[in-house]
Amino acid sequence: MIINSLLDTDLYKFTMMQVVLHHFPGAQVEYRFKCRNEGVDLVPCIDEILDEIDHLCTLRFRERELEYLRSLRFIKSDFVDFLGLFRMNKKYVTVAPSEKGNGEIDILIRGPWLHTILFEIPLLAIVNEVWFRRAARIPDYAEGRRRLDEKIALVTGNPELAELRIADYGSRRRFSRLWHEEVLLECKKKLGAHFSGTSNVLYAMQHGVLPLGTMAHEYLQACQALGPRLRDSQIFGFEMWAREYRGDLGIALADVFGMDAFLRDFDLYFCKLFDGARHDSGDPFEWGERLIAHYEANRVDPRTKTLVFSDALTFPLAIELFMRFRDRAKIAFGVGTNLTNDLGYTPLQIVIKMVRCNGQPVAKLSDTPSKNMCDDEAYLQYLRQVFEIRS
Structure with missing residues (x-):
């Protein structure tokens, strides 16, 4: 399987998760997936992606992994204790073909922030690897x-x-x-x-x-x-x-x-x-x-x-x-x-971004407009007004 350890993710997921545990344990969020490449048909990958998610949700932190996290100066003991009980739950994730019918897929992650925050990195890694198993069967x-x-x-x-x-x-x-x-x-x-x-x-x-x-x-x-x-x-x-x-x-x-x-x-x-x-x-x-x-x-x-x-x-x-x-x-x-991901193939430009928190739209308005992601245009306009963003 692609993901065999819950540590196979980026450090900032744990540093943010610790803040969530200590300050926002009741927050409810929603994330959505987006592939920025044109003409990529991910629909045939759905069954394999779902199998990988099933496996991901069986994983627990091993004692050695918890002790490693505990050794990091900025990671607090109660957070590691929480991770010792933690398991990812597939009920918070849905994967389906897009209604556009163009080969895109919709991945929705919805649930408590504390229990969904770790999905992003392994899910993106899963989509990438499943895609390239098909697109580059004999990797160069x-x-x-x-x-x-x-x-x-x-x-x-x-x-x-x-x-x-x-x-x-x-x-x-x-x-x-x-x-x-x-x-x-x-x-x-x-x-x-x-x-x-x-x-x-x-x-x-x-x-x-x-x-x-x-x-x-x-x-x-x-x-x-x-x-x-x-x-x-x-x-x-x-x-x-x-x-x-x-x-x-x-x-x-x-x-x-x-x-x-x-x-x-x-x-x-x-x-x-x-x-x-x-x-x-x-x-x-x-x-x-x-x-x-x-x-x-x-x-x-x-x-x-x-x-x-x-x-x-x-x-x-x-x-x-x-x-x-x-x-x-x-x-x-x-x-x-x-x-x-530089073996001569076109990489997937895929992201999973938070789009709602506690039922309210949230957004990123970066200096690269193509990176913006929000499902509520009225909120985007309000955000631009509040932060005096003219572009």
Whole structure:
């Protein structure tokens, strides 16, 4: 089966889940799946996807896995105790052909946030691997290895890049579980000090690398429904995060309402409180310049802060960004699809996004409009008005 451990997911799922347990245990949410590729027929994959979900819902955290989580400084003991009782429940997930009849499928996840938050990453990994079992029945691993070696050589062969650090963020859109592990081990071996870690908690535990991650879009989206008022929802989300982690996990996500809205809310207090911010949409060079200028305007030395780039990164783009910003801030890179699904086939651009919380629409309005996802146009317009988003 594709998923054989509940740790086979991204770290930020656990960091957000801990906040949910401690602060929003009664929240009810809804997530929806979307494939951004045109002409991809996923309907023949449904039965296999459902079989994989059945297996996923039989898994429990093993004692070794719980002890590993307990060893992480920012994971609290009561949360690990909860995970010891936790099991995913397939009653919260439905998979069916889209009513459009064009090969798309509808995946709906609906239920308590605390009990549905872990579905996203394994479900995306399942859809990917099931699809590529059909689309690439005899995978060209030789080509994948050639491409990987070529990328690694770009970094290791240049002394100017001695401080460049790259992490694996590729769990959700990987070609397969086995290929993901091979890529990670090759990066650990050949990149050496250039390899900073992985978002995948299972591989971090098994292979002795650093697990990486803080928050995802769903956290700040849910705060639109959970905070005192919509206009303050981003501030509320950052405050609750700081209350939970007390200085740990200090990378803020910058693009749930776009960069303009982020900078309005990310005042001197948050500039000093958080270690940095993560870019996930829009022009990365413009984003970096604006964030550095914002730190300087707030009398904060940007060289003490971390800029994390994670949007559709390739190795050449990471190198270009590093050369632009290396002497002006701390720079980190998380490479996803281009690292774990680059064997010469067109990768699936699939996402699962939260669309409702406590019955209320929630949305992401990023600086890349194609990434926006909401099922209520009236709410989107209201959100734009409240956060003064003109595009």
